[in-house]
Amino acid sequence: MSTQSQKVAIITGASQGIGAALVEGYRKLGYAVVATSRTIAPLDDADVLTVQGDIADPATAGRVVEAAVERFGRIDTVVNNAGVFVAKPFTEYTAEDYATVTGINVAGVFHLTQRAVPHLLARGGGHIVNITTSLVDNADSRVPSVLASLTKGGVQSATKSLAVEYAGRGIRVNAVSPGTIKTPMHAEETHEFLSALHPVGRMGQVSDIVDAVLFLETAPFVTGEILHVDGGMSAGH
Ligand SMILES: NC(=O)c1ccc[n+]([C@@H]2O[C@H](COP(=O)([O-])OP(=O)(O)OC[C@H]3O[C@@H](n4cnc5c(N)ncnc54)[C@H](OP(=O)(O)O)[C@@H]3O)[C@@H](O)[C@H]2O)c1
Numbered sequence: 001m002s003t004q005s006q007k008v009a010i011i012t013g014a015s016q017g018i019g020a021a022l023v024e025g026y027r028k029l030g031y032a033v034v035a036t037s038r039t040i041a042p043l044d045d046a047d048v049l050t051v052q053g054d055i056a057d058p059a060t061a062g063r064v065v066e067a068a069v070e071r072f073g074r075i076d077t078v079v080n081n082a083g084v085f086v087a088k089p090f091t092e093y094t095a096e097d098y099a100t101v102t103g104i105n106v107a108g109v110f111h112l113t114q115r116a117v118p119h120l121l122a123r124g125g126g127h128i129v130n131i132t133t134s135l136v137d138n139a140d141s142r143v144p145s146v147l148a149s150l151t152k153g154g155v156q157s158a159t160k161s162l163a164v165e166y167a168g169r170g171i172r173v174n175a176v177s178p179g180t181i182k183t184p185m186h187a188e189e190t191h192e193f194l195s196a197l198h199p200v201g202r203m204g205q206v207s208d209i210v211d212a213v214l215f216l217e218t219a220p221f222v223t224g225e226i227l228h229v230d231g232g233m234s235a236g237h
Helices: 017-028 058-072 097-121 146-169 189-193 206-217
Strands: 008-012 032-037 048-052 077-080 127-132 171-178 226-229
Touching: 008 017, 008 058, 008 097, 017 032, 017 077, 017 206, 032 058, 048 058, 058 097, 077 097, 097 127, 097 146, 097 171, 127 146, 127 206, 146 171, 146 226, 171 206, 206 226
Parallel strands: 008 032, 008 077, 032 048, 077 127, 127 171, 171 226
Antiparallel strands: none
């Protein structure tokens, strides 16, 4: 077990994209990390514990939290980063799409956060960061994606609700709301189309989101914030 003075962050969706970069970011900040996803492989770093599992399954949340406490003895931060994006005209969504997107984007956040909170409280507080999407505030006819708004919009509201519920007990709860970010989520051939959706005329980089999460991590007076990192998307077109 690491020394008790080292803070510990749980990061979901950590095998690639934003989540993998968040693992590096929190390590640079000095945190030990519990990194989880379905396929994540062990890292050559004694301060990173990887746990495989489907985040939609409540049992995964239980295993991740237990592993964090067993290995590192504490939990300070949860970054609910795992997420899926299925963009389709509304009537083309299948029941399977609904189950998949709500399972990962909503149930995943709910179960892990609920199991982690008692451990944050045991340390006198902590931080929860949710990753939503700017489309929640700024629906775009070129990208019909009701399931993103239904799920990430709920998470965005829950961010504020949790922030207020726990403000007096030392837990801060924030969200980062990205525009479109260059990750494996988006095939190269879609980049030109996606770039044009942003007032700044380009997609964001993974580092833009990591920097925003780490800002929130180190901002003790910031809670209930939805930090848009979206190239101006939420401001208008
Ligand atoms: N990229 C963007 O343009 C963009 C824009 C707005 C919001 N976001 C949000 O930012 C977050 C990260 O996005 P990203 O672009 O980095 O995504 P990504 O490259 O597609 O990576 C998604 C991550 O989630 C994990 N994951 C997927 N399904 C899972 C499941 N059932 N259980 C556990 N883990 C699962 C994947 O790992 P495994 O396959 O190993 O499970 C992977 O590590 C998501 O919440 C996404 O909605 C992204």
